[in-house]
Amino acid sequence: MLKRIHHVAIICSDYKLSKNFYVNILGLTVVKEVYRVERRSHKLDLSVGGLYQIELFSFENPPERPSRPESRGLRHLAFEVDDVAAAAAELNAKGVVTEEIRVDEYTGKMFTFFTDPDGLPLEIYES
Incomplete structure (x- = not known):
């Protein structure tokens, strides 16, 4: 369906x-x-x-989001990228603070989080 x-x-x-x-x-x-x-x-x-x-x-x-990111409902929005380190560096160069790059223990893929201007948690995840 x-x-x-x-x-x-x-x-x-x-x-x-x-x-x-x-x-x-x-x-x-x-x-x-x-x-x-x-x-x-x-x-x-x-x-x-x-x-x-x-x-x-x-x-x-609009009402504020209750908490980050463990509130009930949509947790975060993830974008796929080819190279997490390069994407994070590009975001950092534009003034966006990213968290430390981590490795998904199940997939072995790299990922990191950052926020939009309203604090919405966003993720970049290795393809």
């Missing part, structure tokens, strides 16, 4: 800051951007690796 994940929706507190982060720092491609007057809300559709996958929303006064 289910074929794949269609998209992930992210609600941000500062639309301009988050748009800059996802587009200019992470390098995602803008597919479509709209402002919904009746909701006073931006909606930015972003492409990851050529596939439409992320919707970035802004809403007035």
Whole structure:
């Protein structure tokens, strides 16, 4: 029945800051951007690796996330990269702080975490 994940929706507190982060720092491609007057809300559709996958929303006064990352619900969003160390170095050069690179004890693949402007936990994981 289910074929794949269609998209992930992210609600941000500062639309301009988050748009800059996802587009200019992470390098995602803008597919479509709209402002919904009746909701006073931006909606930015972003492409990851050529596939439409992320919707970035802004809403007035969204509630904060309960905790990081062990709160109930979605734990984090992971992006696949060819080289975790190189990707982390590129993020660090752009002012994004990444955690120490770790190795998944089950797969042997490298990974690390960082956060978006709202503290949403993001991961880069070796392909």
